[in-house]
Amino acid sequence: MNWQLILGRVNGKALAAPMLVVMMLALMVLPVPSFILDIFFSFNIALSVMVLLTALYTVRPLDFMAFPAVLLITTMLRLSLNVASTRVVLTNGHTGPDAAGKVIEAFGHFLIGGNYLIGVVVFVILTVINFVVVTKGAGRIAEVGARFALDAMPGKQMAIDADLNAGLIGEADARKRRTEVSQEAEFYGAMDGASKYVRGDAVAGIVVTVVNMVGGLLVGMLQHDLPFNRAIETYTLLAIGDGLVAQIPSLIISVAAGAVVSRVANDQDVGSQLINQLFMKPQVLYITAGIIGSMGLIPGMPHMAFGLLALLIGGCAYYVPQLLAREQAAAEPAQQAPLPVPEMEEASWQDVSPIQALGLEVGYRLISLVNTSQDGELLRRIKGIRKKFAQEVGFLPPPVHIRDNLELPPSGYRITLKGVEIGSGESHPGQFMAINPGMVSGSLPGQQVTDPAFGLPAIWIDAHLRDQAQSMGYTVVDAGTVVATHLNHLLAQHAAELLGRQELQALVDHLGKESPKLLEDLVPKLLPLSTLQKVLQNLLAEGVHIRDMQTIIETLIEQAALSQDAYYLTAATRVALGRAIVQEIAPGNQELPVMTLDNRLERLLLQALQTGGSEGGGIEPGLAETLVNQTVQASQLQEQMGYTPVLLVPAPLRAMLARFLRRTLPQLKVLSHAELPDSRTIKVTHLVGA
Numbered sequence: 181m182n183w184q185l186i187l188g189r190v191n192g193k194a195l196a197a198p199m200l201v202v203m204m205l206a207l208m209v210l211p212v213p214s215f216i217l218d219i220f221f222s223f224n225i226a227l228s229v230m231v232l233l234t235a236l237y238t239v240r241p242l243d244f245m246a247f248p249a250v251l252l253i254t255t256m257l258r259l260s261l262n263v264a265s266t267r268v269v270l271t272n273g274h275t276g277p278d279a280a281g282k283v284i285e286a287f288g289h290f291l292i293g294g295n296y297l298i299g300v301v302v303f304v305i306l307t308v309i310n311f312v313v314v315t316k317g318a319g320r321i322a323e324v325g326a327r328f329a330l331d332a333m334p335g336k337q338m339a340i341d342a343d344l345n346a347g348l349i350g351e352a353d354a355r356k357r358r359t360e361v362s363q364e365a366e367f368y369g370a371m372d373g374a375s376k377y378v379r380g381d382a383v384a385g386i387v388v389t390v391v392n393m394v395g396g397l398l399v400g401m402l403q404h405d406l407p408f409n410r411a412i413e414t415y416t417l418l419a420i421g422d423g424l425v426a427q428i429p430s431l432i433i434s435v436a437a438g439a440v441v442s443r444v445a446n447d448q449d450v451g452s453q454l455i456n457q458l459f460m461k462p463q464v465l466y467i468t469a470g471i472i473g474s475m476g477l478i479p480g481m482p483h484m485a486f487g488l489l490a491l492l493i494g495g496c497a498y499y500v501p502q503l504l505a506r507e508q509a510a511a512e513p514a515q516q517a518p519l520p521v522p523e524m525e526e527a528s529w530q531d532v533s534p535i536q537a538l539g540l541e542v543g544y545r546l547i548s549l550v551n552t553s554q555d556g557e558l559l560r561r562i563k564g565i566r567k568k569f570a571q572e573v574g575f576l577p578p579p580v581h582i583r584d585n586l587e588l589p590p591s592g593y594r595i596t597l598k599g600v601e602i603g604s605g606e607s608h609p610g611q612f613m614a615i616n617p618g619m620v621s622g623s624l625p626g627q628q629v630t631d632p633a634f635g636l637p638a639i640w641i642d643a644h645l646r647d648q649a650q651s652m653g654y655t656v657v658d659a660g661t662v663v664a665t666h667l668n669h670l671l672a673q674h675a676a677e678l679l680g681r682q683e684l685q686a687l688v689d690h691l692g693k694e695s696p697k698l699l700e701d702l703v704p705k706l707l708p709l710s711t712l713q714k715v716l717q718n719l720l721a722e723g724v725h726i727r728d729m730q731t732i733i734e735t736l737i738e739q740a741a742l743s744q745d746a747y748y749l750t751a752a753t754r755v756a757l758g759r760a761i762v763q764e765i766a767p768g769n770q771e772l773p774v775m776t777l778d779n780r781l782e783r784l785l786l787q788a789l790q791t792g793g794s795e796g797g798g799i800e801p802g803l804a805e806t807l808v809n810q811t812v813q814a815s816q817l818q819e820q821m822g823y824t825p826v827l828l829v830p831a832p833l834r835a836m837l838a839r840f841l842r843r844t845l846p847q848l849k850v851l852s853h854a855e856l857p858d859s860r861t862i863k864v865t866h867l868v869g870a
Contacts, residue, residue: 207260220261221283221425228429235436242363247440248370254433255377258426262388265422269392270399284421299420310431311382318438336361338547338584371441381430385423392419465497537578539596541585548609549660550582561664569671574726575687577678593663595670603670605632607659612646614639614654621652633669676720684713691729702733706740714746722838724761731756758855765824765849773863774828775814781869785833808844814866815845
């Protein structure tokens with residue numbers, strides 16, 4: 181086996197963590213000589229200093245993302261060293277203060293003066309400072325920072341989406357900023373939990389020190405026959421030295437944790453912030469020098485110490501303005517240097533920003549509805565609406581571009597088509613819209629409004645009234661459903677405008693994969709793509725889906741040789757799709773209720789068609805008004821009976837009446853006799869013009 185090849189493929193940095201874990205396990209399990217302990221204790225102190233300096237020189241908390249993992253590793257390293265040193269202290273402590281190595285002996289003799297009582301006091305003070313002050317404060321700051329980071333995520337995500345939609349940043353920058361936002365929340369959450377490591381380390385240090393003292397006293401007196409005075413002095417010095425050599429790095433790491441989570445991010449490190457914001461204000465320094473100097477004049481005070489300190493602070497106050505002046509003078513030449521005046525660039529096509537086909541603008545209170553991190557389901561519902569539209573209508577609509585608009589009311593929204601508003605309304609997150617379908621048993625307290633999609637009377641109610649409203653017969657929907665339903669309704673109304681050349685080309689490409697020969701025979705041999713688009717738009721404008729593209733294309737292939745007129749081709753296509761059109765109006769084989777024209781009115785309209793053309797321009801104004809009024813009345817009566825308003829007319833009149841009545845009665849379906857399948861029976865409910 182080629183071990184060199186295997187090791188060459190392994191990244192050296194990737195081996196650092198496994199080797200460190202193996203080393204800590206070895207310290208806990210295997211007996212370690214005192215010389216090796218000295219090396220590891222020295223490495224532990226050096227590592228803690230490196231962590232502190234790295235924390236002080238970081239500009240942003242995310243620059244030290246590995247800090248939570250560093251807390252875990254350094255804590256486990258200190259505990260491993262405590263276990264190893266405890267074994268050595270209890271085994272060889274009777275031989276003298278240097279039994280556990282020179283580092284522990286140095287801390288026991290030089291730092292605490294060789295007095296075990298002083299050592300106990302110093303150890304307790306360091307532990308209290310670490311456990312109660314530094315670690316607890318850093319943990320609290322990390323906890324609050326995690327909460328604020330999570331609360332601020334939706335706004336930051338919406339700001340990124342707004343910049344992306346406005347073209348201020350690219351997709352790569354947006355992806356990078358989103359990653360930074362999520363990393364910031366994860367970092368503070370990890371720091372909140374990692375601070376518990378240091379608190380546990382402090383408790384473990386106390387326990388280990390007590391065990392070393394008590395256990396060493398028993399081992400020295402019972403097993404090695406040491407006198408009580410010598411045993412308590414030797415093992416106490418060793419235990420306190422061991423505790424201090426672990427607690428001092430722990431305190432340094434705790435200070436580093438506090439420095440990381442307590443700083444406010446800008447373009448400077450902690451040291452630069454302290455100098456610039458604390459010692460670079462001459463007024464503050466002069467006042468401080470005066471106060472310290474005055475305190476030095478009080479009888480009994482150390483005049484020399486206060487006087488020297490006041491002179492030092494006053495000298496700094498005198499020197500700071502000169503330093504600031506030199507820095508400003510050094511910066512002025514660069515600012516005053518004549519910059520080359522950039523030539524005005526010529527206008528280019530890059531200055532023309534395309535208008536999005538579909539847009540949804542929301543007020544700031546509705547941001548939560550379009551943010552997935554706050555369980556906003558509107559984005560998911562919009563995806564579902566586009567998928568449902570594609571399945572029911574027959575082509576994929578353009579995507580909906582969402583952005584916030586501060587000019588809108590806080591709870592307002594606006595739906596745009598090619599930059600033009602086609603619908604607007606208000607939706608109140610946290611409340612529900614109770615829609616009155618016409619058969620409710622009572623009234624509810626709340627804001628009286630109109631359903632933006634269907635124009636029904638509605639009320640915005642609080643959440644606790646939801647069950648009551650449903651029991652009274654109201655249709656209750658949440659704020660996101662209100663916007664989604666309105667958008668779905670507008671998509672269906674403007675389906676013809678949504679079928680642009682790009683969408684048609686995508687539809688043709690999709691069909692070309694399944695029936696390439698069929699499309700080649702039609703486009704562009706018999707019909708140009710623009711005529712096909714007009715025919716499909718005519719069908720969509722009258723509420724006819726285009727899912728059955730095979731029938732549509734086959735019909736156009738047959739009829740294109742007779743005429744290239746889009747309206748003629750639309751009428752022929754409707755006849756071919758007659759079964760599907762009637763099926764959508766009246767599912768199954770049930771009887772089809774229809775309205776028809778009176779014979780006299782029918783003859784008048786045929787004459788007007790011959791004189792005025794297919795647009796209905798020849799209809800006399802009085803006759804047109806009568807036709808509209810009676811059709812409206814008949815449609816209302818048919819709707820009250822629970823039927824879809826359908827007007828059955830002769831084939832020559834169908835296109836003219838459909839366009840003429842569409843503005844007044846958008847829900848009216850105008851069918852010709854030729855479009856009715858032979859298997860369907862009709863039921864005449866009203867006679868228009870009788």
